[in-house]
Every structure is written in C-alpha cells, then in structure tokens.
Amino acid sequence: MKKPVIDAQNVDLTFQTNDGPVHALKDVNLQINKGDFVSFIGPSGCGKTTFLRCIAGLETPTGGSLTVNGLTPEEARKSRSYGYVFQAAGLYPWRTIAGNIKLPLEIMDFPKAEMDKRVEKVLDLVDLKGFGKKYPWQLSGGMQQRASIARALAFDAEILLMDEPFGALDEIVRDKLNEELLKLWAATNKTIGFVTHSIPEAVYLSTKIVVMSPRPGRITDVIESPLPKERPLDIRDTPEFIEIAHRVRDGLRAGHEA
Amino acid sequence: MSKIIPVLTVLVALIVIWYAAAVKMNSTWTYDQAERAGSEVTISELITDTMSQKRPLLPAPHQIMAELWDTTVEKKITSKRSMVYQGSITLKTTLLGFGFGIVIGIALATVIVLSRIGRLTLMPWAIISQTIPIVALAPIIVVLSNAVGTGTLMVPKAIIAAYLSFYPVLVSMVKGLQSPDQMQLDLLKTYGASQSEVFWKLRLPSSMPYFFASLKVSVAAAFVGAVVAELSTSAIAGLGARMLIGSQFGEPMIMWAALFAAAILAAILIFLVGGFEKLARNLMGGRAV
Amino acid sequence: MRPDTTFEKIAWPLGFGLLVLVLWEVVVRVFGVSPAILPPPTAIGAAMAGSLPILWEDWVQTVVKGALNGLWMGTLAALILALIIDRFDFLKRGLMPVANFFAALPIVGLAPIMVMWFGFDWHSKAAVVAIMVFFPMLVNILGGLAAVDPMHRDLMRTYGATHIQTLHKLRGPAALPFLFNGLKIATSLALIGAIVAEYFGSPIRGMGFRITTEMGRLATDMVWAEIVVSAVTGTALYGLVAGIEKRVTFWHPSQRG
Numbered sequence: 001m002k003k004p005v006i007d008a009q010n011v012d013l014t015f016q017t018n019d020g021p022v023h024a025l026k027d028v029n030l031q032i033n034k035g036d037f038v039s040f041i042g043p044s045g046c047g048k049t050t051f052l053r054c055i056a057g058l059e060t061p062t063g064g065s066l067t068v069n070g071l072t073p074e075e076a077r078k079s080r081s082y083g084y085v086f087q088a089a090g091l092y093p094w095r096t097i098a099g100n101i102k103l104p105l106e107i108m109d110f111p112k113a114e115m116d117k118r119v120e121k122v123l124d125l126v127d128l129k130g131f132g133k134k135y136p137w138q139l140s141g142g143m144q145q146r147a148s149i150a151r152a153l154a155f156d157a158e159i160l161l162m163d164e165p166f167g168a169l170d171e172i173v174r175d176k177l178n179e180e181l182l183k184l185w186a187a188t189n190k191t192i193g194f195v196t197h198s199i200p201e202a203v204y205l206s207t208k209i210v211v212m213s214p215r216p217g218r219i220t221d222v223i224e225s226p227l228p229k230e231r232p233l234d235i236r237d238t239p240e241f242i243e244i245a246h247r248v249r250d251g252l253r254a255g256h257e258a
Numbered sequence: 259m260s261k262i263i264p265v266l267t268v269l270v271a272l273i274v275i276w277y278a279a280a281v282k283m284n285s286t287w288t289y290d291q292a293e294r295a296g297s298e299v300t301i302s303e304l305i306t307d308t309m310s311q312k313r314p315l316l317p318a319p320h321q322i323m324a325e326l327w328d329t330t331v332e333k334k335i336t337s338k339r340s341m342v343y344q345g346s347i348t349l350k351t352t353l354l355g356f357g358f359g360i361v362i363g364i365a366l367a368t369v370i371v372l373s374r375i376g377r378l379t380l381m382p383w384a385i386i387s388q389t390i391p392i393v394a395l396a397p398i399i400v401v402l403s404n405a406v407g408t409g410t411l412m413v414p415k416a417i418i419a420a421y422l423s424f425y426p427v428l429v430s431m432v433k434g435l436q437s438p439d440q441m442q443l444d445l446l447k448t449y450g451a452s453q454s455e456v457f458w459k460l461r462l463p464s465s466m467p468y469f470f471a472s473l474k475v476s477v478a479a480a481f482v483g484a485v486v487a488e489l490s491t492s493a494i495a496g497l498g499a500r501m502l503i504g505s506q507f508g509e510p511m512i513m514w515a516a517l518f519a520a521a522i523l524a525a526i527l528i529f530l531v532g533g534f535e536k537l538a539r540n541l542m543g544g545r546a547v
Numbered sequence: 548m549r550p551d552t553t554f555e556k557i558a559w560p561l562g563f564g565l566l567v568l569v570l571w572e573v574v575v576r577v578f579g580v581s582p583a584i585l586p587p588p589t590a591i592g593a594a595m596a597g598s599l600p601i602l603w604e605d606w607v608q609t610v611v612k613g614a615l616n617g618l619w620m621g622t623l624a625a626l627i628l629a630l631i632i633d634r635f636d637f638l639k640r641g642l643m644p645v646a647n648f649f650a651a652l653p654i655v656g657l658a659p660i661m662v663m664w665f666g667f668d669w670h671s672k673a674a675v676v677a678i679m680v681f682f683p684m685l686v687n688i689l690g691g692l693a694a695v696d697p698m699h700r701d702l703m704r705t706y707g708a709t710h711i712q713t714l715h716k717l718r719g720p721a722a723l724p725f726l727f728n729g730l731k732i733a734t735s736l737a738l739i740g741a742i743v744a745e746y747f748g749s750p751i752r753g754m755g756f757r758i759t760t761e762m763g764r765l766a767t768d769m770v771w772a773e774i775v776v777s778a779v780t781g782t783a784l785y786g787l788v789a790g791i792e793k794r795v796t797f798w799h800p801s802q803r804g
Binding site: 078082 | 696698699701702703704705706707708712716717720723796798799803
Binding site: 260266380395482490498501513520524 | 784
C-alpha cells in the first residue's frame with residue numbers, strides 16, 4: 001500500500017477565546033490517498049472547516065501530528081501544494097477574471113508566456129472561455145465561483161481544498177457545478193478535500209465521506225463510497241446512492257445524540 | 259483593555275522624542291550665549307539650559323505643563339491671562355457653532371431627502387462648501403455680521419464653527435433618513451400613511467443612530483472651526499487669540515500653553531460627546547451604525 | 548423614482564448658483580449697499596479681470612509653494628510611517644488612538660510656531676500643512692491596510708506569499724479607497740493651513756497676505772477676488788482627487804454606481 005498524501009494522527013485543536021477554551025478538534029485520525037475525493041460533512045461547529053484549514057496550514061493543531069507528503073502543512077503550503085477554494089469566490093474586485101487567475105502565478109514567479117497559456121487552459125476547464133477580460137462584479141455568483149476554482153487550478157497544486165464552495169449558490173447552479181467538478185477531477189486526477197453540509201452533494205461527489213459531529217469536533221464515521229467513478233446526475237436515484245445517503249444521515253444523527 | 263499599554267508606550271516615546279528635540283533645537287541659543295561669554299558648555303549644563311530658557315524654540319513638556327498650571331490654577335478665572343477664562347470663550351463659540359451646525363445639518367438633510375430638486379440643487383453645494391477654505395471668508399463674515407449689527411465677534415466666530423460642523427451631521431442624516439428600506443416604506447404605504455407620517459414615524463426614528471454617531475466628528479469640527487475663527491478674525495479673547503498674542507509678542511510659552519489647553523479641551527469635548535453618544539445608543543437598544 | 552439625468556445633475560446646482568449671484572447683484576444695487584461691505588458680483592469680476600497677475604502670483608505662493616508642497620510632504624511621511632508601523636502590531640494598537648485624537652485637534656494652531664521656526668516664506672506654510680494632513684492621512688492609510696477581507700488574506704497565505712507580495716498585490720489595492728478618502732480631507736485642510744499661516748507673517752504676496760492687507764484698505768472687491776480663487780482652487784483640487792479616485796478605484800462598490 002502507498003503512503004497516504006495526507007496523514008492525520010490524533011489531531012487536537014483548542015482555541016483560546018474570551019469565553020474560555022473551545023475544543024474545535026478532538027482526536028482526529030484520517031488518511032487521504034492520492035486521487036481521493038474526500039468530503040467532510042457535519043453540522044455547523046463540527047470542525048470540518050477547521051480541519052481543512054489545518055491541512056492547509058492556516059491553523060496549527062495543538063496536539064497530534066498532521067503531515068502532507070511527509071511535510072508539515074506549513075512547509076507544504078510554502079511549497080505551494082494547495083489550491084484553496086473558499087465559500088465565497090473571494091476574487092479581487094480590482095483585477096479582471098484573467099488577472100485573478102494570474103494572481104497565484106505572479107506570486108509563484110511563473111514566466112509571462114506560461115501565465116497566459118495557463119489562464120486560457122483553466123478558463124476553458126471551468127467553461128469560462130471569453131470571460132477573462134471581465135471584472136468579477138460583472139459576473140453571476142456561479143460564474144464567480146467557477147473563476148475561483150480556475151484560480152485554484154491555475155498553478156497545478158497537487159491538492160485541491162474546497163470549503164463549501166457551492167454553499168451560497170442555488171440548487172440548479174450547484175448541480176451543474178457538481179457535475180463539472182467531477183469531470184474536472186477525472187481529467188486532472190487531483191486529491192480533493194471538500195467541505196459541505198449537503199448529504200446528496202457529499203455522496204454524489206466523494207470516494208470517501210467523513211462524517212463529523214460537534215462539541216468537541218470529531219470524526220464519527222468514515223464511509224468508502226462503492227459508487228463508480230463515472231457518475232451521471234441521475235445516479236442519485238439509484239438504490240446504492242440512497243443507501244449511502246442513509247448511512248451518512250445515520251452517522252450525523254448518532255453524532256448529534258452522543 | 260488591550261489598548262492601554264500600547265497607547266501609553268507610544269505616548270512615553272513621543273515625550274522622549276520631544277525632550278530630545280527640545281535639547282537639540284534649543285542648543286543653538288545655548289552655544290551662542292556661551293560663545294559670547296567665552297565659556298565652554300558641558301553636557302549637563304547644556305541639558306539644564308535647554309530646558310529652562312525663557313523663549314525656547316521648543317519648550318520641554320514640563321515647561322509647558324508648568325505654564326499651563328500657572329495660567330489655570332494659579333490665575334483668577336476672571337483674569338485675561340487665565341487659560342480657563344480663554345478656554346471658556348472658545349468653548350462658548352464651539353457650542354454655539356455646534357448648535358447651529360446641528361440645526362442646519364438636520365434642516366438641509368431633511369430638504370435633501372424629501373425633495374428630489376432639493377437634493378439635486380443643494381447636495382453639490384454642500385460638498386463644495388467644504389472644499390472652500392473657510393479662513394479666506396473669515397474677514398468677510400466679520401464685516402457682514404457687523405453690518406447687520408450683531409455687535410460682538412461671537413456670532414461670526416460661531417458661524418465659522420458652524421460652517422465646519424454642519425457637514426458631518428448633514429452627511430449622516432441624509433444616510434440615516436434614507437436608511438429605511440423599500441419593504442419598510444411599502445409597509446407604511448399599505449397602512450395609507452401620508453408623507454409626513456412616513457417622515458415622523460419611520461425616517462426620523464431610523465436616522466437617530468446615524469445622528470448620534472455624527473456628533474463626535476461634528477463637535478471636533480466645531481472646535482477646530484472656533485480656533486480657526488479666532489486665528490483668522492484677529493480675536494482678542496479665546497485660545498486662538500492667545501496663540502495670536504504669543505506670536506505677536508514673541509512669547510512661545512503662551513502659544514504652546516494655549517495649544518495644549520486647546521488639545522485638553524478638545525479631548526474633554528470629544529470624550530463627553532462620545533459618552534453621550536454611547537448613552538443614547540444604549541437607550542435606543544444598543545444598535546451601532 | 549426616475550434616475551437623475553446628467554443634464555439635471557448640472558442644471559439644478561448651476562441654476563441655483565446663478566440665481567444667488569443675480570439676487571446678490573440686485574440686492575446690492577437696489578439697497579445701495581456700500582462696496583466696502585459687500586461689493587456686487589460684477590465688481591468682483593472686474594477686480595479679478597483687472598488684477599490677474601497679482602492673483603496668479605498669490606496663487607503660486609499660497610497654493611503651489613505652500614499647500615501642495617505641504618500636502619505631498621505630509622502624505623509621504625504618513626505613508627512611510629504607516630508602512631513601518633504596520634509591521635508592528637503593538638505600535639499599531641498604540642498609535643491608532645493617538646493619531647485619531649491628533650487628527651481631531653486644531654493643529655492649525657501650530658501656524659504661529661511654524662512661522663517662528665521656518666520664517667515668513669512658504670516653508671513655514673508647507674510645514675503647517677504637512678503636520679495638518681499627516682494625521683488624517685496616517686489614520687486612513689493604517690485603517691486601509693487593516694481593512695482586508697480575511698478570506699483574501701487567507702488566500703495569499705495558501706499561496707505562500709511573502710509580506711511584500713501581500714502588500715503589493717492585496718493590501719495596497721485594498722487600502723486605496725481609504726487613501727483617497729484621506730486625500731479628500733487633506734486637500735481641504737491644506738488650503739486652510741496655507742492661508743492661516745500667512746496671517747502670522749508672510750512675504751508681500753500670497754492669498755492670506757492679500758486678504759488681510761486689502762481688508763485693511765477696505766478694498767473688499769479684491770478680498771472677494773481672492774476668495775473666488777481659493778474657492779475654485781479648493782473645488783478643483785477636490786475634483787481632481789475624486790476624478791483620480793474614480794479611475795483608480797473603479798472596482799469599489801462606491802464607485803460602480
């Protein structure tokens with residue numbers, strides 16, 4: 001068996017706040033392999049976003065060990081292993097769409113010609129060809145979120161971390177983007193960490209579903225999805241799909257009662 | 259309060275820099291004197307001398323404090339040399355101008371919000387008014403108010419203070435009176451409310467947090483206006499007038515003491531109005547803008 | 548509500564201004580107001596046309612040498628200090644309240660002291676202006692540098708961006724609206740400071756100098772001529788800053804309109 005890309009052993013994180021310490025993560029153990037699509041699902045406050053931020057080195061665990069390709073998250077971040085997509089698109093309003101996608105490339109000192117080539121390529125990947133010269137505020141919410149995914153893909157990071165990227169979008173747009181994301185994943189074979197609180201979204205997208213529960217934030221169940229890699233939208237009506245969704249729901253409920 | 263220690267540190271640093279600058283700037287005079295007397299100056303002599311000159315280029319903070327003490331506590335309040343007396347004149351101008359400013363600001367804001375033509379006509383001029391250097395107008399304002407027979411310098415000074423202080427109130431009140439959203443306006447419409455009922459029952463109450471939030475900026479502007487007025491109308495009383503007198507008679511201590519008195523008075527005013535704002539906000543349910 | 552047309556936006560304020568001028572002229576003529584108290588607009592216009600060289604000389608002295616020099620010095624000093632302070636959180640927390648308080652003070656009162664230090668010519672005027680604009684600029688720039696969307700900042704961290712890169716690509720642009728806000732305040736302050744400082748001593752030119760001497764001679768039309776010049780200058784400077792702001796921060800919600 002190969003070494004996992006992301007390896008979390010007994011990860012603990014306690015925030016010190018004005019109202020006393022908050023136990024955000026407790027005893028989190030998880031291995032993510034190359035090419036996995038892992039969803040983190042759970043109610044608000046269960047630590048799913050916090051865990052994603054720990055992987056990205058934006059938060060530092062107070063206990064346990066967390067490695068990414070054998071490096072600390074901090075080192076991995078400095079070596080530019082992550083493409084991070086936030087809940088809101090977070091595009092810079094003073095840059096065009098193309099300018100926003102170039103942002104990480106400029107920071108990472110890509111040569112000029114290479115930048116333009118990559119911008120064209122990722123705009124095509126997220127189906128935004130021809131919108132490079134527009135400003136973010138001239139696009140719809142769904143298009144903005146696609147642009148932010150393009151930005152995360154531009155520098156070809158090995159790991160794509162997505163924090164409820166489609167949470168603010170309506171269901172129709174969300175379905176379409178889910179489908180596109182799967183295509184993208186198949187085309188690039190990236191390792192993806194995906195936070196959501198929609199059960200169908202988690203089941204539809206993932207090879208591995210991590211169910212979490214709050215107070216303290218911890219993992220209650222890890223489900224390996226038996227669904228095939230090819231997933232048309234109507235797979236959501238199959239008995240297999242519904243069965244996994246049931247298991248996720250049970251996991252969530254168990255975590256809630258515990 | 260995580261701010262107190264950093265703020266104190268910065269203040270201490272400023273005072274240290276001030277002392278160093280005082281020694282540096284006043285040393286020229288000390289060396290000149292010594293050269294004339296044909297004597298040498300030791301470091302300790304230099305430091306004591308630079309901090310005790312009668313007309314220093316830059317007086318040390320403790321000298322200013324001593325002068326302030328002398329002109330506030332030691333002098334009778336009725337004395338022309340009392341900073342308390344002079345400060346009270348400036349305060350009176352400030353409060354008068356602040357009062358005018360509030361009335362004018364609210365009145366203009368009401369016209370601007372209720373009438374489209376009022377907004378189109380007045381808003382650009384309100385902005386332009388603040389880009390015009392009021393000091394240039396000061397002598398004219400004095401002449402004109404004398405011509406209509408106000409007699410004292412208090413009115414023109416208060417007008418200048420009001421000129422600077424009405425604007426923050428105006429801007430906030432326009433924002434506040436327009437703050438009710440379409441849903442709230444539509445609701446009153448379904449009740450068949452008249453224009454004036456909408457104003458009194460919805461617009462005015464919703465503008466109150468904005469109004470109180472503007473007062474601190476406005477009172478500071480009125481105070482700056484009062485000092486500027488005193489400086490530019492050749493006033494004979496008030497903190498600004500003390501600065502003038504200090505300048506005319508070459509008495510830097512008077513200027514610095516007046517400047518410090520002005521800073522202290524400004525701090526008190528801003529603190530009081532800020533406290534009033536907080537109180538009003540709490541009474542209205544603690545909603546901040 | 549129907550939207551305002553460009554024509555309406557110009558015609559109404561312009562018409563109102565003209566109406567005031569006409570009323571002024573009529574009142575002065577009908578009631579025979581002494582020109583020493585209030586000259587009619589036509590007399591002011593004539594005074595301006597008749598003394599263009601003097602007005603120009605005064606304008607260069609006060610606006611170009613005094614106000615504009617002080618403006619760039621104060622702004623540059625505030626910018627440099629803000630960039631240094633920004634790296635030290637402790638200093639920032641300590642300096643913000645102090646600078647905020649100083650920005651509210653009548654710093655213009657330093658004018659007589661600056662004249663004592665730097666003499667009658669424009670240097671003392673520029674010094675007053677520089678100190679006057681320094682604090683509002685500092686407060687606005689520091690505020691602007693702090694006003695960064697946390698998500699945008701996290702994004703830079705995931706790229707492993709350096710402090711300079713973050714400053715250049717994120718916090719700099721994000722601070723621009725604040726910078727312009729400060730500049731708008733500063734331009735108004737600059738003119739006030741430059742003119743007031745001339746009341747405390749100046750060479751025999753400058754707008755403040757002209758206003759005091761002509762007032763002494765009861766040549767009120769000339770005083771008004773200087774007022775008109777200062778008003779036009781103030782408005783033009785503000786307009787210039789607002790115009791640049793519109794081009795540079797076109798992306799900001801307040802400018803998209």
